Amino acid sequence: xxxxxxxxxxxxxxxxxxxxxxxxxxxxxxxxxxxxxxxxxxxxxxxxxxxxxxxxxxxxxxxxxxxxxxxxxxxxxxxxxxxxxxxxxxxxxxxxxxxxxxxxxxxxxxxxx
Amino acid sequence: xxxxxxxxxxxxxxxxxxxxxxxxxxxxxxxxxxxxxxxxxxxxxxxxxxxxxxxxxxxxxxxxxxxxxxxxxxxxxxxxxxxxxxxxxxxxxxxxxxxxxxxxxxxx
Numbered sequence: 001x002x003x004x005x006x007x008x009x010x011x012x013x014x015x016x017x018x019x020x021x022x023x024x025x026x027x028x029x030x031x032x033x034x035x036x037x038x039x040x041x042x043x044x045x046x047x048x049x050x051x052x053x054x055x056x057x058x059x060x061x062x063x064x065x066x067x068x069x070x071x072x073x074x075x076x077x078x079x080x081x082x083x084x085x086x087x088x089x090x091x092x093x094x095x096x097x098x099x100x101x102x103x104x105x106x107x108x109x110x111x112x113x
Numbered sequence: 114x115x116x117x118x119x120x121x122x123x124x125x126x127x128x129x130x131x132x133x134x135x136x137x138x139x140x141x142x143x144x145x146x147x148x149x150x151x152x153x154x155x156x157x158x159x160x161x162x163x164x165x166x167x168x169x170x171x172x173x174x175x176x177x178x179x180x181x182x183x184x185x186x187x188x189x190x191x192x193x194x195x196x197x198x199x200x201x202x203x204x205x206x207x208x209x210x211x212x213x214x215x216x217x218x219x220x221x
Contacts, residue, residue, distance in 0.1 A: 033208070042213035043199070050207075058208065090156060097207030100144040104156040 003027040006091045006105025013081040013112045021076040021108050023091030029103075031094040032074035036060065036087040037107075043090065049074055050097050081112045116140045117202055119212035126219050132187040134215045136200035145183050147174050148199040150214070156199070159185070190219045 033048035045058030049068040091105040144163040160174040
């Protein structure tokens with residue numbers, strides 16, 4: 001997964017706390033995205049971006065905010081964490097919207113208590 | 114009906130067995146991506162294919178675009194092959210659509 005750096009790897013939050021998951025890439029890819037992975041559900045798209053200054057909602061956007069001020073960074077913000085947001089989060093990048101090949105960050109295991 | 118269906122959901126095999134994991138999709142695609150995820154680990158790319166067959170070591174991936182079906186085969190399976198295998202296709206909006214994964218456990 002060289003080229004996509006995702007931090008932190010683990011995090012425990014209390015209900016109502018806020019935090020930001022970081023995703024940085026050095027591959028100059030246009031497309032960046034955030035997924036959550038839950039047992040039996042597969043990977044579900046939270047938000048994505050096709051370039052700096054452009055973001056859009058995915059399948060499960062509620063409770064999450066994103067911004068894309070640079071090509072390299074795509075942070076995911078939880079403004080008020082809820083136990084339902086306990087999940088494993090992955091950042092993924094692609095060359096463009098029309099590319100199928102994706103590269104993933106190492107994942108963040110988030111627990112909200 | 115999910116746009117990307119994988120089967121089986123869970124698979125247990127003995128070391129050395131030949132393994133097949135299937136992926137069927139209902140959306141039109143240009144390519145399909147097979148991914149591997151070890152327990153507690155990240156997601157890594159195995160194959161990208163848009164036609165025919167690809168081979169890498171003991172792993173073989175095939176795709177039939179007309180039938181909208183792909184298979185991932187593992188020959189001479191080994192306990193280190195134990196992982197979740199995920200297929201993904203490109204949806205109409207340009208976002209990836211993932212199967213729910215096949216959890217493979219290879220016993221020594």
